[in-house]
Amino acid sequence: MENNNNEIARKWESSEMTLAGYAAQRHVPLGGTFELTARCNLKCKMCYIRLDKAQIDLIGREKTADEWITLGKEAIQAGTLNLLITGGEPLLRPDFAEIYSALTMMGFIITLNTNATLINSEILKLFKKYPPTATNVTLYGATPETYQSICGNREAFYNTISGLEMLADIPTVLEVRTTFIKDNRHELNALRKIANRYTRRFAINTKVNKAVRGACSDAENCRLTPAQLFDLAEENGEYYRSLNSETEFALEKNMDTDNYIHALEHSHLPPQILTCLAAKSMYWITWDGKMLPCGSFTSPYTLPFKEGFQSAWDRLPTLFEKIKLPQECMKCEYVNGQCSNCPAILQSESGSFYKISSYICEIAQERSKRRKKLK
Numbered sequence: 001m002e003n004n005n006n007e008i009a010r011k012w013e014s015s016e017m018t019l020a021g022y023a024a025q026r027h028v029p030l031g032g033t034f035e036l037t038a039r040c041n042l043k044c045k046m047c048y049i050r051l052d053k054a055q056i057d058l059i060g061r062e063k064t065a066d067e068w069i070t071l072g073k074e075a076i077q078a079g080t081l082n083l084l085i086t087g088g089e090p091l092l093r094p095d096f097a098e099i100y101s102a103l104t105m106m107g108f109i110i111t112l113n114t115n116a117t118l119i120n121s122e123i124l125k126l127f128k129k130y131p132p133t134a135t136n137v138t139l140y141g142a143t144p145e146t147y148q149s150i151c152g153n154r155e156a157f158y159n160t161i162s163g164l165e166m167l168a169d170i171p172t173v174l175e176v177r178t179t180f181i182k183d184n185r186h187e188l189n190a191l192r193k194i195a196n197r198y199t200r201r202f203a204i205n206t207k208v209n210k211a212v213r214g215a216c217s218d219a220e221n222c223r224l225t226p227a228q229l230f231d232l233a234e235e236n237g238e239y240y241r242s243l244n245s246e247t248e249f250a251l252e253k254n255m256d257t258d259n260y261i262h263a264l265e266h267s268h269l270p271p272q273i274l275t276c277l278a279a280k281s282m283y284w285i286t287w288d289g290k291m292l293p294c295g296s297f298t299s300p301y302t303l304p305f306k307e308g309f310q311s312a313w314d315r316l317p318t319l320f321e322k323i324k325l326p327q328e329c330m331k332c333e334y335v336n337g338q339c340s341n342c343p344a345i346l347q348s349e350s351g352s353f354y355k356i357s358s359y360i361c362e363i364a365q366e367r368s369k370r371r372k373k374l375k
């Protein structure tokens with residue numbers, strides 16, 4: 001134990017270990033997500049999370065402002081510092097300002113995910129008073145037509161731009177994020193240009209998984225093929241390399257396919273089946289009050305609003321102790337850090353932790369093929 005502590009101290013001192021990694025060693029819930037609602041004013045065809053009113057009524061009810069505020073107090077006592085507020089579209093909640101102001105005043109470092117279409121003068125006033133530390137705005141198309149085709153709403157293009165204009169006026173770290181599907185894959189440069197009017201931070205996501213937690217999406221039909229998603233990521237990389245500037249390149253963030261790749265650093269900590277920081281120093285709380293390791297899971301979960309935050313957090317890793325990788329993965333050459341075969345992704349793609357998904361396998365094969373070509 002003493003040697004282990006010395007090793008942790010050495011890594012910490014040498015900055016090899018992030019704060020989240022350090023928190024994971026002690027199972028401190030440093031980073032959390034409050035998914036305030038699964039409702040959204042847009043209907044993106046690849047959305048993995050959006051539910052309409054009828055679906056929500058079948059599953060449960062949204063937690064009230066008071067409930068979120070009480071949970072925030074418990075979370076901060078348990079050690080949460082970074083809080084992501086997301087949805088659906090969180091600004092759809094009429095009590096958003098009440099929840100947001102209370103959480104801000106508790107001292108969280110807040111990141112807000114929004115599609116920016118509902119930013120108005122009142123929200124702007126709120127954000128001028130309490131700016132989110134970071135704001136991630138989704139931008140789905142470079143034209144009203146692409147918005148119509150992806151989100152079912154052409155006006156949303158203009159509303160997003162207007163939201164970005166307003167957000168550029170507040171002191172927040174603004175990031176524009178685009179999820180690429182077949183409909184917008186030809187717009188990479190045009191989208192980057194729009195994003196760069198407001199911020200240098202433009203992040204792309206080329207990997208779309210099937211819907212979770214009762215949501216329905218058209219992901220299977222509209223998402224990129226493995227070859228297309230790597231082509232797009234390479235095209236994006238090419239752009240930044242062509243700038244020949246390390247600062248510009250460093251700003252590029254590719255959310256892409258590799259979220260779970262090379263994340264083995266934390267695999268010795270429970271639950272060992274999760275190689276990232278989920279359930280180790282990170283958690284996600286759904287609109288109806290379930291605590292999950294991350295937003296890509298449907299189950300198993302604990303119930304922080306019922307049992308209390310600390311108990312829900314303490315129990316979370318134990319629910320994953322018995323889960324193993326599918327048999328096929330155990331024998332596969334890509335299993336160790338070359339495939340995003342995380343249980344959450346397998347659950348959303350195949351419906352089971354124990355069933356592989358041809359889409360995930362094809363992505364691993366494509367990645368390997370391209371890496372070999374580079375050598």
Ligand code: SF4
Binds near residue numbers: 046048049138
């Ligand atoms: S804006 Fe985001 S939450 Fe809303 S439907 Fe689109 S992807 Fe889903």
Ligand code: SF4
Binds near residue numbers: 328356361362365
């Ligand atoms: S490629 Fe398929 S079988 Fe191999 S590790 Fe990934 S999910 Fe498992």
